[in-house]
Amino acid sequence: MEISIGGVLGLYGGMTCGILGWWLGRRKARKNRGLDELHDHIWQKARSFSWYVTLGVIYVLFSLIMFGIELSTAMVLGILLLAHLGSWGIIGVFLTISMSSSVPFQLTPVNVGIGINVASLITFTIISIMTNNWLFLLFSILPNMMGIFTALTALRLNRNDSE
Amino acid sequence: MKNRIRELRKSKKITQEELSKVVGVSRQSIIAIESGKFNPSLELAYNISKAFNCTIEEVFIFEEEGMD
Structure with missing residues (x-):
């Protein structure tokens, strides 16, 4: 059985860093009464x-x-x-x-469109990196088109309303 | 739920930071409650009202929705 040193370091090192960051964050927040x-x-x-x-x-x-x-x-x-x-x-x-x-933040179609684009790009970029296959990025084309279409349609409607 | 925190705070010349220290929460909580983005628990609402020497009804205005 082969043990991956990088994997072990990444898994337990990441967990240690995460817990340390979480603990330090909570300690700082407690000082500012932030844990309310x-x-x-x-x-x-x-x-x-x-x-x-x-x-x-x-x-x-x-x-x-x-x-x-x-x-x-x-x-x-x-x-x-x-x-x-x-x-x-x-x-x-x-x-x-x-x-x-x-x-106040409003869930407008423009924000939804931008959200779809960002989410799909992040998701498929992660999958592409992890699988070492850039073709996965092609899967993000459809959600990106949907996001751009949603945002642009909303912008056009807003412009027409203001005229 | 609407509230009169900002109005009462201004009349008593208390800053958000000072009020947050009195009631034991963060300044962000006071900002969120003042702007109506967050409804406080009964305990926190009571503490805020007590800080202004008011009753809960005087600080928080409950609006019934869909009730005729």
């Missing part, structure tokens, strides 16, 4: 949303397998871990910024 009910609300909501992202990624991975692409267990688990933890963190930060800003 708003903090709990934001991070519970972020975790809830991250399960939707994970569900989406599971469907994408199942689709790839159905299209005949071979994916290893480690690759699939790595992508799921990254999607779940990554989306949890990104959504949490986004909600934190949104809650403390004076201008």
